[in-house]
Amino acid sequence: MRKVVIHGPGGREKLLVEEHPDPSPGPGEVLIDVEAAGVNFADVAVRLGLYKSAKTYVGWPITPGFEVAGRVRAVGDRAGDIEPGTPVLAATRFGGYASVIAASHALVLRRPESMSAEDGAGLPVVGLTAYYALFELCRPRPGQRVLIHAAAGGVGGALLQLARIAGCEPIAVVGNANKVAHARRLGAAAVIDRSREDLWRAAERHAPTGYDMILDATGPETLRHSYRHLAPAGRLVVYGFASMLSRGGGGRRNPFRLLSGYLRLPRFSPLRMTAENRSVLAFNLSFLFDRTDLFQEAMEQLLTWYAEGKLVLPSPATYSLRRVADAHRDIESGETTGKLVLRTDQ
Numbered sequence: 400m401r402k403v404v405i406h407g408p409g410g411r412e413k414l415l416v417e418e419h420p421d422p423s424p425g426p427g428e429v430l431i432d433v434e435a436a437g438v439n440f441a442d443v444a445v446r447l448g449l450y451k452s453a454k455t456y457v458g459w460p461i462t463p464g465f466e467v468a469g470r471v472r473a474v475g476d477r478a479g480d481i482e483p484g485t486p487v488l489a490a491t492r493f494g495g496y497a498s499v500i501a502a503s504h505a506l507v508l509r510r511p512e513s514m515s516a517e518d519g520a521g522l523p524v525v526g527l528t529a530y531y532a533l534f535e536l537c538r539p540r541p542g543q544r545v546l547i548h549a550a551a552g553g554v555g556g557a558l559l560q561l562a563r564i565a566g567c568e569p570i571a572v573v574g575n576a577n578k579v580a581h582a583r584r585l586g587a588a589a590v591i592d593r594s595r596e597d598l599w600r601a602a603e604r605h606a607p608t609g610y611d612m613i614l615d616a617t618g619p620e621t622l623r624h625s626y627r628h629l630a631p632a633g634r635l636v637v638y639g640f641a642s643m644l645s646r647g648g649g650g651r652r653n654p655f656r657l658l659s660g661y662l663r664l665p666r667f668s669p670l671r672m673t674a675e676n677r678s679v680l681a682f683n684l685s686f687l688f689d690r691t692d693l694f695q696e697a698m699e700q701l702l703t704w705y706a707e708g709k710l711v712l713p714s715p716a717t718y719s720l721r722r723v724a725d726a727h728r729d730i731e732s733g734e735t736t737g738k739l740v741l742r743t744d745q
């Protein structure tokens with residue numbers, strides 16, 4: 400089998416495609432012939448050595464990748480009754496950038512025949528993240544106003560669609576004009592292009608009394624203002640810190656940017672939060688992989704919405720495994736819309 404291996408933190412040249420013996424499925428595992436693997440912004444942080452759960456669970460060397468789609472090759476003991484050949488998708492805590500993977504059966508689901516491997520590989524992370532943020536943490540109600548940062552990205556696009564499914568009014572924030580149409584297609588009631596207008600003045604125009612929910616994975620650049628723009632009883636969901644990394648900065652760590660980002664992070668006062676009736680919620684799903692109950696409930700709901708045509712999977716940008724560095728370059732640039740996936744069989 401072939402997989403991408405990173406032997407130590409660094410730039411994109413650290414992404415090596417290597418040949419290794421095929422794994423065999425252990426107890427509770429399903430062996431999957433991977434056709435496509437999702438690429439996520441978090442994979443860049445893994446490569447740079449900045450991702451806490453990668454250090455906690457794997458260390459170096461590491462094969463990144465949180466999601467795959469393909470077909471079952473074999474099934475280990477106590478791994479359910481899924482037949483070899485069945486099309487599947489799976490969430491994986493690392494290891495996804497590979498042509499074969501042994502995945503925990505609790506995180507493997509049948510993939511509808513109508514869903515391509517590329518689309519399937521792009522669903523678990525963005526779908527689970529958006530579902531957890533909105534439905535587990537926020538309890539959205541129809542008519543509520545939701546501000547979504549980086550709304551044309553992978554997770555952002557899923558948030559737009561799920562906010563619409565919940566009957567909310569999603570306002571999208573995007574970083575350049577090329578992303579506006581994508582955000583509109585996925586359900587944005589309005590799009591703020593922050594390269595052309597002042598983000599927060601526009602945000603106030605769309606919701607003069609504040610937002611019921613703000614979904615923020617941009618981090619130091621936006622968090623303080625995101626909190627200030629909550630309506631009473633509003634919830635700020637923090638789930639990433641993209642602006643701590645350099646946009647297209649040669650793919651390397653920028654210690655100055657990391658430090659200045661860290662210093663710019665707001666400190667929230669429980670006293671003020673209580674008096675203002677504003678909440679700050681935060682999560683990282685890569686520390687929640689043992690919550691297979693959450694995974695299964697969310698994935699079943701997402702697949703139901705997909706079958707009903709309520710959730711669409713915009714065609715992802717695809718790369719062969721050996722072009723993995725290009726995929727990282729593109730997602731690091733901050734210029735992509737939607738998902739990126741690797742075709743592992745090319």
Ligand SMILES: NC(=O)c1ccc[n+]([C@@H]2O[C@H](COP(=O)([O-])OP(=O)(O)OC[C@H]3O[C@@H](n4cnc5c(N)ncnc54)[C@H](OP(=O)(O)O)[C@@H]3O)[C@@H](O)[C@H]2O)c1
Pocket residue numbers: 438439440441524525528548549550551552553554555572573574575578616617638639640641642643644645646647682683684685730731732733734735736737
């Ligand atoms: N906590 C969790 O469990 C969890 C799970 C999945 C993802 N995430 C987080 O969610 C965010 C979105 O992930 P994704 O994989 O779907 O990526 P993505 O949104 O497709 O790409 C990242 C986007 O962030 C924005 N951005 C802001 N500052 C940036 C910078 N310095 N460099 C590059 N991009 C920057 C860009 O959009 P604009 O220019 O349009 O703003 C860019 O397109 C990431 O921060 C990721 O770490 C968290």
